[in-house]
Amino acid sequence: MLRLLLGILIASPLLGLGATASSAATFSWTVDCPTTDTVVGPVTVLQVTFPGTVDLTPGVATTVALLPTANLIRNDNPSAPAGTHTGTLSCSLTFGGVTVPFTRSLTLTIGATGNGDMTAGPVSILVNLGPTVGVVSLSAPTFTSIGYVSNIPIIVVPLAANTTVLLLAPAAIPTLSIWAMLALVAVMLGSGLVFLRRGVRLA
Numbered sequence: 001m002l003r004l005l006l007g008i009l010i011a012s013p014l015l016g017l018g019a020t021a022s023s024a025a026t027f028s029w030t031v032d033c034p035t036t037d038t039v040v041g042p043v044t045v046l047q048v049t050f051p052g053t054v055d056l057t058p059g060v061a062t063t064v065a066l067l068p069t070a071n072l073i074r075n076d077n078p079s080a081p082a083g084t085h086t087g088t089l090s091c092s093l094t095f096g097g098v099t100v101p102f103t104r105s106l107t108l109t110i111g112a113t114g115n116g117d118m119t120a121g122p123v124s125i126l127v128n129l130g131p132t133v134g135v136v137s138l139s140a141p142t143f144t145s146i147g148y149v150s151n152i153p154i155i156v157v158p159l160a161a162n163t164t165v166l167l168l169a170p171a172a173i174p175t176l177s178i179w180a181m182l183a184l185v186a187v188m189l190g191s192g193l194v195f196l197r198r199g200v201r202l203a
Contacts, residue, residue, distance in 0.1 A: 024057040025167075027136070033068045033091030033104075040108045040118070041085025042077035043148055043155075045070045050159060058134065058169035066163035067093070067140040069120040070106055073147055073155040080148065084109045089120070095127045095136055108147045118147025118157075134169040 031050045038045040048071050054064050070089070089104040105121035124139040140163045146155060 024055050025133075026053055026055050027096045028053050029066065029093065029095045031066065031068055031091060031093050033071075034089045035092055036090070038070075038087050038089055038106070039076075040070075040087035040106050040147075041083070042075065042080035042110070043085075043108060043118075044074045044076055045087070045089065045106065046072040046074055048072050054165055056136070056165060056167040058167050061164050061166040063161060063164050065159045065161040066165065067104075067123055067125075067138060068159050069104070069143045069145065069157060070118045070147060071157050071159055073118065073157065075148065075150075075153050075155070078150045078153075080110055080150070082110050082112050093125060093127070093138070095138070096129045096133070098127050098129055100125055100127050110148050114150040115146070116148030117144050119144040131170055134167055137164075137166045137168060139164050 029052055032047065033050070034045060034047055037047055048068065050066070050068055052064075052066065054062065054066070056062065068089075068091070085108045087106040087108075089106060090101070091104065092099055092101050094100075102123060102125050104123045107119045107121075108116050109119070110116035120143045122139070122141050124137070127136040127138070129136060140160075143160050143162060145157045145160075147157075149155065
């Protein structure tokens with residue numbers, strides 16, 4: 001009995017450490033954005049697909065080129081006047097086999113010179129990969145790039161490396177503290193001694 005209780009006391013902290021251990025894992029992802037072409041005033045943001053992989057360690061954030069902005073822009077009106085135009089990217093992200101839709105606002109501001117900036121609004125996404133893997137949080141801040149030039153028919157904007165990705169691992173299995181474990185062992189020892197004494201008396 002005593003050896004068994006001591007074994008439990010020694011093994012319990014080790015089990016607790018094992019439950020909270022973490023390691024890096026590789027996840028594949030694909031972004032379709034927009035899912036259909038998006039008109040923003042005199043331009044159209046064309047559909048593009050970005051695939052890739054990312055290595056994540058639970059609780060450690062990493063920054064990668066993942067969530068797109070307005071990456072491929074077609075100029076539909078080379079003589080557009082100055083003004084502000086808005087639109088919404090409707091996209092989908094498949095991360096680790098789970099697909100989640102998301103949107104991103106677009107604002108195109110054309111100045112008097114005939115050039116304009118395209119601003120993609122901030123975006124945050126949560127992907128639930130299940131109880132054994134956890135939840136992946138992805139976020140990207142506002143991103144502004146060239147969005148309109150009167151004499152350029154197609155504008156290609158490289159994907160900005162501005163997506164923060166964080167794997168939130170499943171909650172660790174709660175374990176007893178050392179003091180709680182000692183108290184439990186003391187109770188168990190006390191109970192064992194009582195039974196031993198009763199056994200001696202009955203004998």
